[in-house]
Amino acid sequence: MPAAVRQIETVVKDRALIERRHVQICDAALHLFARKGYHLTSVREIAQAAHLSVGALYTYIKSKEDILLLVYRRILNLFQVKMSETIVESGDPTAQLRAGIEATLTLYDDYHDLILVLYQESHTLRKEALQQLFGVDRQYVSMFQAIIERGNRKGHFVAEDPNLAAIMILFLCAVWPLKRWNLKKYDLATVSDGVVGILLNGIGGGHGLRNDRAAD
Amino acid sequence: MPAAVRQIETVVKDRALIERRHVQICDAALHLFARKGYHLTSVREIAQAAHLSVGALYTYIKSKEDILLLVYRRILNLFQVKMSETIVESGDPTAQLRAGIEATLTLYDDYHDLILVLYQESHTLRKEALQQLFGVDRQYVSMFQAIIERGNRKGHFVAEDPNLAAIMILFLCAVWPLKRWNLKKYDLATVSDGVVGILLNGIGGGHGLRNDRAAD
DNA sequence: CCATCCTGAACGAGCGTTCAGTCAGCGGAG
DNA sequence: CTCCGCTGACTGAACGCTCGTTCAGGATGG
Numbered sequence: 001m002p003a004a005v006r007q008i009e010t011v012v013k014d015r016a017l018i019e020r021r022h023v024q025i026c027d028a029a030l031h032l033f034a035r036k037g038y039h040l041t042s043v044r045e046i047a048q049a050a051h052l053s054v055g056a057l058y059t060y061i062k063s064k065e066d067i068l069l070l071v072y073r074r075i076l077n078l079f080q081v082k083m084s085e086t087i088v089e090s091g092d093p094t095a096q097l098r099a100g101i102e103a104t105l106t107l108y109d110d111y112h113d114l115i116l117v118l119y120q121e122s123h124t125l126r127k128e129a130l131q132q133l134f135g136v137d138r139q140y141v142s143m144f145q146a147i148i149e150r151g152n153r154k155g156h157f158v159a160e161d162p163n164l165a166a167i168m169i170l171f172l173c174a175v176w177p178l179k180r181w182n183l184k185k186y187d188l189a190t191v192s193d194g195v196v197g198i199l200l201n202g203i204g205g206g207h208g209l210r211n212d213r214a215a216d
Numbered sequence: 217m218p219a220a221v222r223q224i225e226t227v228v229k230d231r232a233l234i235e236r237r238h239v240q241i242c243d244a245a246l247h248l249f250a251r252k253g254y255h256l257t258s259v260r261e262i263a264q265a266a267h268l269s270v271g272a273l274y275t276y277i278k279s280k281e282d283i284l285l286l287v288y289r290r291i292l293n294l295f296q297v298k299m300s301e302t303i304v305e306s307g308d309p310t311a312q313l314r315a316g317i318e319a320t321l322t323l324y325d326d327y328h329d330l331i332l333v334l335y336q337e338s339h340t341l342r343k344e345a346l347q348q349l350f351g352v353d354r355q356y357v358s359m360f361q362a363i364i365e366r367g368n369r370k371g372h373f374v375a376e377d378p379n380l381a382a383i384m385i386l387f388l389c390a391v392w393p394l395k396r397w398n399l400k401k402y403d404l405a406t407v408s409d410g411v412v413g414i415l416l417n418g419i420g421g422g423h424g425l426r427n428d429r430a431a432d
Numbered sequence: 433c434c435a436t437c438c439t440g441a442a443c444g445a446g447c448g449t450t451c452a453g454t455c456a457g458c459g460g461a462g
Numbered sequence: 463c464t465c466c467g468c469t470g471a472c473t474g475a476a477c478g479c480t481c482g483t484t485c486a487g488g489a490t491g492g
Binding site: 037039040094116119120121123124134137138141148151156157158159160161164165167168171172174175178179181182183186190191194195197198199200201202203204 | 253255256310332336337339340350353354357367372373374375376377380381383384387388390391394397398399402406407410411413414415416417418419
Binding site: 259279280 | 450451
């Protein structure tokens with residue numbers, strides 16, 4: 001994201017009020033989107049939940065899509081902040097990776113509805129808005145990638161392609177919100193351990209390493 | 217799925233014709249859903265693409281949701297068939313797992329649009345229809361689970377919780393269709409190797425196995 | 433009494449769904 | 463062979479509804 005995030009144009013002048021209202025709208029939309037999805041949530045419902053009239057709502061946004069964008073931006077900002085905090089704190093790469101994964105899973109747990117919306121509705125956004133999201137996503141991936149590269153250098157990891165590994169690690173964390181119905185019998189801690197375990201050691205327990213590819 | 221899959225009620229009598237038309241409708245809807253998503257595709261569009269009038273279409277389905285169900289059933293059936301074929305063929309658990317993962321990824325590649333629809337729109341279905349999907353999903357998971365359990369017994373794998381492992385493995389395969397924009401620079405073979413590699417050995421290369429949990 | 437913010441009825445478009453009507457094909461009666 | 467009536471599949475205009483969006487007018491406070 002080279003340029004600053006484009007502001008959503010509004011009719012209202014008072015900047016502080018705009019900010020307050022945007023938070024209001026976000027909160028309202030967040031819950032509704034999570035429960036019913038973007039398409040099945042009407043602007044009227046969002047307005048009502050945000051304690052605004054439809055007209056008032058439309059002085060703080062230009063279109064319904066802006067609301068989705070508002071929600072996405074908020075959640076992604078939050079994630080970036082929390083993650084950079086977590087990663088800095090812990091020292092050796094393995095602990096760092098574990099911390100990163102656990103933090104991500106905790107965030108995904110807190111905002112599991114939002115993750116669903118993120119995965120389910122991002123195709124709704126226009127090209128330009130999508131590019132913004134991709135940018136944030138890439139940043140998130142590169143945080144993990146950096147950890148892995150450091151771990152490779154220090155001899156803790158042997159990831160051939162740190163970028164690919166980072167993408168997969170981050171994606172695997174999404175199993176918690178996205179496959180909730182499949183994981184009903186597990187709690188967050190169990191899944192967290194499972195994810196960390198499989199990512200560090202796989203299920204092979206170190207038997208027949210890289211070279212068993214030649215067997216087939 | 218204890219009971220047989222409930223048939224979609226139709227007005228038309230001729231069973232063979234119904235089957236033919238359902239295939240027609242599936243094909244048409246499949247492409248439209250993949251391109252625009254379920255909500256943004258109108259019944260009129262589907263009818264046109266299926267070379268049917270709106271009225272005729274409605275003699276083969278009861279509601280728009282039936283079309284989504286039709287599409288889901290087809291794709292899931294296809295997956296199950298292809299997967300059971302693949303798994304049976306290969307012998308030792310490691311090869312079997314690899315074959316399963318590669319087959320899943322290939323299927324996900326062939327039908328990547330469909331996987332997107334599956335993940336993005338399943339919250340649209342009513343409870344009853346969702347239960348059907350979950351049932352199929354569980355079967356799919358248990359195919360992988362069986363492989364892992366056999367591998368554990370034979371000493372190839374050391375997965376503590378085969379069910380959790382199976383869920384994660386299957387989910388990780390979805391990275392290919394769901395994170396396409398992130399994986400643009402990779403091809404299927406590379407991602408396939410990456411997924412198999414990380415699942416068998418993790419990124420730790422066998423260093424500091426299970427017990428490094430105690431370090432934090 | 434203006435500037436600023438808010439209200440909610442109204443608008444046009446598009447949706448999923450229906451149904452009165454059309455028509456091809458077929459079997460039996462003349 | 464022709465005609466008739468009938469069945470079963472198809473047509474597409476029409477219906478009722480809800481949607482996202484707008485805007486003339488009301489309220490409020492400085």
